[in-house]
Amino acid sequence: MQVTTHRGAGPLQQVIEIGPHQVLSDAPVESGGEGSGPAPHDLLAAALAACTTLTVNLYARRKGWKLDEVLVTVDHGQEGAAYGFQRSIRLLGDLGVEERERLLDIANKCPVHKTLSGQIAIRTELV
Known part of the structure; x- marks a missing residue:
C-alpha cells in the first residue's frame, strides 16, 4: 500500500x-x-490503538470468547531521548482471568506494536 x-x-x-x-x-x-x-504523532498513536483493538477483537472472535468491547487509549510524547507510548487497554465482557491475560499477550503482538517496538529501516530517495 x-x-x-x-x-x-x-x-x-x-x-x-x-x-x-x-x-x-x-x-x-x-x-x-x-x-x-x-498531528503526525497523533496518527502514529492512533495506528497503534486501532491495530490493538482490531487484533484483540479478531482473536477473541476466532476463539468464541464473550468480548463485548475493547477500549484502547494511547498517551504519547517525548520522554528524554526517546519517544514514548503509554497504552491502556480495557476489555469489556464475560472474560475469565486467563482469557484477559491471553488478550493482553495478543495486544502486544499486533502488527503496529511489533513494528514500533522492532527495528525500523527508512530509506529515502529524492526523485
Whole structure:
C-alpha cells in the first residue's frame, strides 16, 4: 500500500492519501498550524490503538470468547531521548482471568506494536 502526502489548504496542513481514502494532518495552533487534523504523532498513536483493538477483537472472535468491547487509549510524547507510548487497554465482557491475560499477550503482538517496538529501516530517495 502506498501513502502519498501533499500540502493542504492551511499553512501546515497536509492531505494524506491512502488508497481511496483521504485524511488531513495538521500542526496545533500553538505550533503555527490550524489544528484542522491530527498531528503526525497523533496518527502514529492512533495506528497503534486501532491495530490493538482490531487484533484483540479478531482473536477473541476466532476463539468464541464473550468480548463485548475493547477500549484502547494511547498517551504519547517525548520522554528524554526517546519517544514514548503509554497504552491502556480495557476489555469489556464475560472474560475469565486467563482469557484477559491471553488478550493482553495478543495486544502486544499486533502488527503496529511489533513494528514500533522492532527495528525500523527508512530509506529515502529524492526523485
